[in-house]
Amino acid sequence: MIIDCHGHYTTAPKQLQTYRDAQIAELANPAAKRTKGTVDVSDDALRASVQPQLNFQSDRGTDVTIFSPRASAMAHHIGDATTSLHWSQQCNDLIYRVCNLFPQKFIGVCQLPQTPSAPLANCIEELERCVNELGFIGCNLNPDPSGGNWTAPPLTDRSWYPFYEKMVELDVPAMVHVSASCNPNFHATGAHYLNADTTAFMQFLTADLFKDFPTLRFIIPHGGGAVPYHWGRYRGLAQDMKRPLLTDLIRNNVFFDTCVYHQAGIDLLLKIVPIDNILFGSEMVGAVRGIDPETGHYFDDTKRYIDGATGLSDADRRKLFEGNARKVYPRFNKRIPE
Amino acid sequence: MIIDCHGHYTTAPKQLQTYRDAQIAELANPAAKRTKGTVDVSDDALRASVQPQLNFQSDRGTDVTIFSPRASAMAHHIGDATTSLHWSQQCNDLIYRVCNLFPQKFIGVCQLPQTPSAPLANCIEELERCVNELGFIGCNLNPDPSGGNWTAPPLTDRSWYPFYEKMVELDVPAMVHVSASCNPNFHATGAHYLNADTTAFMQFLTADLFKDFPTLRFIIPHGGGAVPYHWGRYRGLAQDMKRPLLTDLIRNNVFFDTCVYHQAGIDLLLKIVPIDNILFGSEMVGAVRGIDPETGHYFDDTKRYIDGATGLSDADRRKLFEGNARKVYPRFNKRIPE
Numbered sequence: 258m259i260i261d262c263h264g265h266y267t268t269a270p271k272q273l274q275t276y277r278d279a280q281i282a283e284l285a286n287p288a289a290k291r292t293k294g295t296v297d298v299s300d301d302a303l304r305a306s307v308q309p310q311l312n313f314q315s316d317r318g319t320d321v322t323i324f325s326p327r328a329s330a331m332a333h334h335i336g337d338a339t340t341s342l343h344w345s346q347q348c349n350d351l352i353y354r355v356c357n358l359f360p361q362k363f364i365g366v367c368q369l370p371q372t373p374s375a376p377l378a379n380c381i382e383e384l385e386r387c388v389n390e391l392g393f394i395g396c397n398l399n400p401d402p403s404g405g406n407w408t409a410p411p412l413t414d415r416s417w418y419p420f421y422e423k424m425v426e427l428d429v430p431a432m433v434h435v436s437a438s439c440n441p442n443f444h445a446t447g448a449h450y451l452n453a454d455t456t457a458f459m460q461f462l463t464a465d466l467f468k469d470f471p472t473l474r475f476i477i478p479h480g481g482g483a484v485p486y487h488w489g490r491y492r493g494l495a496q497d498m499k500r501p502l503l504t505d506l507i508r509n510n511v512f513f514d515t516c517v518y519h520q521a522g523i524d525l526l527l528k529i530v531p532i533d534n535i536l537f538g539s540e541m542v543g544a545v546r547g548i549d550p551e552t553g554h555y556f557d558d559t560k561r562y563i564d565g566a567t568g569l570s571d572a573d574r575r576k577l578f579e580g581n582a583r584k585v586y587p588r589f590n591k592r593i594p595e
Numbered sequence: 596m597i598i599d600c601h602g603h604y605t606t607a608p609k610q611l612q613t614y615r616d617a618q619i620a621e622l623a624n625p626a627a628k629r630t631k632g633t634v635d636v637s638d639d640a641l642r643a644s645v646q647p648q649l650n651f652q653s654d655r656g657t658d659v660t661i662f663s664p665r666a667s668a669m670a671h672h673i674g675d676a677t678t679s680l681h682w683s684q685q686c687n688d689l690i691y692r693v694c695n696l697f698p699q700k701f702i703g704v705c706q707l708p709q710t711p712s713a714p715l716a717n718c719i720e721e722l723e724r725c726v727n728e729l730g731f732i733g734c735n736l737n738p739d740p741s742g743g744n745w746t747a748p749p750l751t752d753r754s755w756y757p758f759y760e761k762m763v764e765l766d767v768p769a770m771v772h773v774s775a776s777c778n779p780n781f782h783a784t785g786a787h788y789l790n791a792d793t794t795a796f797m798q799f800l801t802a803d804l805f806k807d808f809p810t811l812r813f814i815i816p817h818g819g820g821a822v823p824y825h826w827g828r829y830r831g832l833a834q835d836m837k838r839p840l841l842t843d844l845i846r847n848n849v850f851f852d853t854c855v856y857h858q859a860g861i862d863l864l865l866k867i868v869p870i871d872n873i874l875f876g877s878e879m880v881g882a883v884r885g886i887d888p889e890t891g892h893y894f895d896d897t898k899r900y901i902d903g904a905t906g907l908s909d910a911d912r913r914k915l916f917e918g919n920a921r922k923v924y925p926r927f928n929k930r931i932p933e
Contacts, residue, residue, distance in 0.1 A: 483821035489857025493883030519827025545831030
C-alpha cells in the first residue's frame with residue numbers, strides 16, 4: 258500500500274469559497290449574527306470535485322491520501338476566533354464527507370481554528386471533534402497564524418503545551434503547515450511554506466520539547482524546507498550548542514515528507530535523513546500543477562523520484578510508502594488495517 | 596587563485612563591541628550628542644584579530660577573502676538612521692584597515708547603514724564612500740532591517756531602485772544578507788539567514804527587476820537557502836506563473852555561494868545550479884565553528900567538499916574558485932589583477 262501523507266482539498270466545490278466570501282464580507286458588519294451557517298453542496302458535487310485526486314492516485318499508483326483542507330485557504334489571520342472556528346468546521350466537515358464517500362481513498366486530517374490573538378482558542382475542542390466524532394487521524398498546526406508576520410511564540414513555547422497534551426492523549430500527530438501570506442515579502446508556496454518548515458525545525462533543535470512530550474510527533478512538510486540540504490550546518494549548530502545529535506533529536510518526534518519536486522532533491526533527502534523519519538507525500542493537487550518539460554511527468558509526481566532513487570531496499574520502500582505513516586498516524590490503522 | 600566570497604569580521608577586537616555597547620546605552624539618553632566617535636584599536640590588535648582567518652586560509656589553501664563586517668552584529672533594527680550610520684562607518688573603517696594591512700588577503704565589502712523606518716537613508720552615501728574612498732568592491736544588503744519582523748518592502752519594490760542605480764553606476768554587487776533576529780521564532784544562523792535567502796530568490800523570480808537593471812548582481816549566500824534543494828519546485832512555480840526559465844532568470848544577475856556544510860549538499864548545488872552562477876564561499880569564521888566528527892574536518896571548510904565533488908572540469912573549478920568572483924565583483928580586478 259502507498260500512503261500519501263500530504264494532500265489538501267484544493268479542488269473543493271465553489272460553494273465553499275462562496276461561503277468564505279460571505280463570511281469575510283460579514284466581518285465589515287459588526288452587528289451581524291455570527292453563526293456557522295451551511296455550505297450547500299451535494300454528495301455528487303463532492304464526488305466530482307475529488308476526481309482529479311482519484312485520477313492521479315490511479316495514474317501514479319498510490320492508494321490512499323491523508324487529506325486535509327486547503328492549506329493556503331486556512332488564512333487564520335482573517336477575522337477572529339469565531340471566524341476561524343466556523344471556517345475550520347466547514348472545511349473539516351467537507352473533508353469528513355469526502356472521506357466517507359471514498360473511505361479507502363481519503364483519510365482526514367483537520368484544519369485548526371487558530372487565530373493570531375489567541376492561537377489555541379477553540380483548537381483543542383475542534384481537534385477532539387475531528388478525531389473522536391469524524392474519525393480524523395491528525396491535524397495541521399500553523400506556527401504563524403498571523404500569515405507572515407510571525408507574531409506567535411515559537412512552537413516550543415509552553416503556551417502551546419495544552420494543545421500538545423491533547424495531541425498526545427489522542428495519539429495524533431501534527432503537520433507543521435502555514436497558510437497564505439499577507440506579508441508581501443513572502444510568496445506563499447515559494448517562500449513562506451519553506452521558511453516555516455526551516456524555522457520549525459530549528460525551534461525543535463534548540464529546545465527540550467520532546468523531553469517534555471516524548472510521544473509528540475510532527476511532520477515537517479516540503480521535504481523539511483531547507484533542512485536536509487543544510488544538514489551539515491544543522492549538525493554543526495547542534496554540536497556547537499551542545500544539543501543532541503540530529504538523528505537522536507528527530508528519531509521519534511520529527512518526520513519529513515517527500516514533497517520535493519526533482520530527482521536530485523529526493524536523492525539528497527533519502528541519503529541524508531534516516532529512512533524511518535521520511536513519509537511519502539506529494540502535496541497533490543497542490544503548489545505546482547504543471548508537467549516538467551525535462552521529464553515529461555508532473556513535477557509533483559513524487560513517487561517517480563522515489564522509484565528512481567537508487568540504494569533503497571524493499572524494506573526501506575515499505576517504510577517510506579506505508580510503515581512510517583502507520584507509525585506516525587497510528588489511528589490510520591483503525592481506518593484501514595494492515 | 597582561490598577567492599572566498601563570504602567572510603565576516605567575526606573576530607574583531609573587543610573595543611568594537613565596547614563602542615557598540617556604549618552607543619546602545621546612549622540611546623536611553625535622548626539628550627546625548629550623537630557623534631561617530633572612535634574605536635580605539637591599534638594596528639597590532641587588528642593584525643592579531645584576523646590571525647584565525649589567515650591561518651584558515653593557509654591551512655585550507657585559499658588565497659583571499661572578500662571581507663565584510665560581522666553580519667549578525669549589523670542589527671539594523673537597533674536605534675535609528677544615525678545609530679546605524681555611525682555603527683556601519685566604524686565597522687567599515689575597521690574592514691578598510693584590515694584590508695590595508697593584508698591587501699593580498701582581504702578585500703572589503705561594506706555594511707550598509709539601513710534602518711527599518713527609512714531603509715535607504717544614508718546607504719547611497721556610505722556605499723559611495725566605501726567604494727570610492729576605501730576601495731571596497733561590494734556591499735551586504737539586508738532585505739529585513741527590522742530583524743525578523745519583515746516590515747520592509749520586497750527587494751523588487753521600486754523604493755529600492757535609487758540604491759540599485761548607485762550599485763549599477765559603481766558596478767558593485769550586493770550579497771543579500773540579513774542580520775540578527777529579534778523575533779523569537781527565528782534563530783539567526785539556523786533559520787533567519789536561510790529564510791532570507793529563500794525569500795529573496797522568490798522575490799526575484801516573481802518580478803522584472805532584472806529587466807529594469809540588466810547588470811544588477813546579487814549573491815544569495817548559504818548556498819541559496821532552500822532553493823537548490825527545491826529547484827524542481829521553483830522550476831514548476833516559474834512555469835505555472837509563466838515566468839522565465841530559472842537558468843535565464845539568474846544568468847547574469849543571481850549567484851549562489853558554496854556555504855553548505857556537507858558533501859551531499861554541495862554535490863546537489865553543483866549538480867543543479869549552472870556553474871557560472873556559483874561562487875566559492877565558506878562564511879569562515881562564522882556560523883558553525885566546530886569540527887565534523889564524521890569527517891574530522893571543519894564543517895565550514897567548504898573547499899574540501901568542492902575538492903571532493905566529482906564531475907567538475909578544471910575549467911569549472913577555475914570559474915567557481917576565481918573567475919566567477921572576478922566577474923561578479925569586477926572591482927576585484929583593480930585590487931588584485933589576474
